[in-house]
Amino acid sequence: MKKNILILFFFTFSLAHSQIKSYSLPESDKVEGTIIRIDSFPTKLIQPRNVDVWLPKNYSKDKKYNVLYMHDGQNLFDANTTWNKEEWKVDEVASKLIIENKITEFIVVGIHNIPQIRFLDLFPKKALNFIAEKDKEYIFDLAKKRGVTISENDFKGDDYLKFIVEEVKPYIDETYSTLKNQENTFVGGSSMGGLMSMYAICEYPEIFVGAICISTHWPGLLPNDDQTIPNSFFSYLEKNIPNYKNHKFYFDFGTESLDRFYPQYEETVNKLFKEKNYTSVNYKNLKFEGENHSEVSWQKRLDIPFEFMFKK
Numbered sequence: 001m002k003k004n005i006l007i008l009f010f011f012t013f014s015l016a017h018s019q020i021k022s023y024s025l026p027e028s029d030k031v032e033g034t035i036i037r038i039d040s041f042p043t044k045l046i047q048p049r050n051v052d053v054w055l056p057k058n059y060s061k062d063k064k065y066n067v068l069y070m071h072d073g074q075n076l077f078d079a080n081t082t083w084n085k086e087e088w089k090v091d092e093v094a095s096k097l098i099i100e101n102k103i104t105e106f107i108v109v110g111i112h113n114i115p116q117i118r119f120l121d122l123f124p125k126k127a128l129n130f131i132a133e134k135d136k137e138y139i140f141d142l143a144k145k146r147g148v149t150i151s152e153n154d155f156k157g158d159d160y161l162k163f164i165v166e167e168v169k170p171y172i173d174e175t176y177s178t179l180k181n182q183e184n185t186f187v188g189g190s191s192m193g194g195l196m197s198m199y200a201i202c203e204y205p206e207i208f209v210g211a212i213c214i215s216t217h218w219p220g221l222l223p224n225d226d227q228t229i230p231n232s233f234f235s236y237l238e239k240n241i242p243n244y245k246n247h248k249f250y251f252d253f254g255t256e257s258l259d260r261f262y263p264q265y266e267e268t269v270n271k272l273f274k275e276k277n278y279t280s281v282n283y284k285n286l287k288f289e290g291e292n293h294s295e296v297s298w299q300k301r302l303d304i305p306f307e308f309m310f311k312k
Contacts, residue, residue, distance in 0.1 A: 020038055020171060022036050034055045035052050041171075043163050054110065055107055055176070056094065065178055067173075069186070071193035072190070091108075102312065120154050125157040194212075214301075215253055216253065237272050249273065249282070249284070252284070252304075259292055288301060
C-alpha cells in the first residue's frame, strides 16, 4: 500500500512538472546573464504567478550553484518591465561580485507578486497567533481602510511558503544544476518581502540557511503609533529564531520615506538575536542614513548582503 502511494506521489509530481513551460526572455544589454520565465507556475496552494530564474553568465551544468529565492520577482532584473521603472539590479550586482571573485556563484529564483494580494501573501501568518482577538479586528479594520476586506483565513503566508518549498524548489532542483541542501539555499526580499524572508527561515530552518531582509516592514500595515503588529512579529521571533550555529540573518533600513518608521525597531531586533547568541559573524542589522524605500536605494547596498551570504 505504502509503495503504491509513493509511486502515485512521484507520478503526480512528474506530471505536474511536465506541465511547466519555460522560455528564455530576449537577451538585453540591460541584463547580465540569462533570465528564464515560467508563466503562471502551476500550483494547488496559492494564486498562480510568474516565476523568473536568473542564471549567471557562463552557467554550466558541470557546476553546482547556490540558490537564492526572492520575492517581488518582477522588480529584480529589468527596469523596462517594472511598474515604477526601477529595479534591484540583482543581475548586475551579483555578476560584478562574481567577476571580482568575492562571492560564490548562485542562481536567483524571482517569484512575482500579485499586487492586489501581495500583503496577504507576504504577511507572516503565525504572528497572528500572538495578537488578541479584539486587536485582530482592529487590524482587519485598518486593512479595510486600504480597500481590502479580509479575515484571518485570507492570510496566505503559510501557503505561499509551501508553494516555494514544496512546489518551486523541487522543480528548480530538478531542472537546474543546484546545490540542493540547506547550507546552499537562501531567501530574500524587501519591505513585506523582508518580513516573509525572516518568516521563511524561521518556519523552514531545515531548508534555508540565510535570510536577506531589506527595509523590513515591521509595522506590517500602514505605520501608526499602535505597536500591536510589530510586537506580534517580535513575539513570534522570540519563539522561532533558528539555531545561530547554522543560520544567518541580514536586516537593514534607511531613514527616509517609508523607511523612516523603521529605526525605532532596531534595538528590539538586535536584542532578540543577541539573546539567541547571534553575533556579527551570522547577523547584521544596518542603518543607511538618507536612503529611502525604493529599488534605487536597495540596489546601492545589495552587494553587502550578497557578500555576507555568499562570500568565498
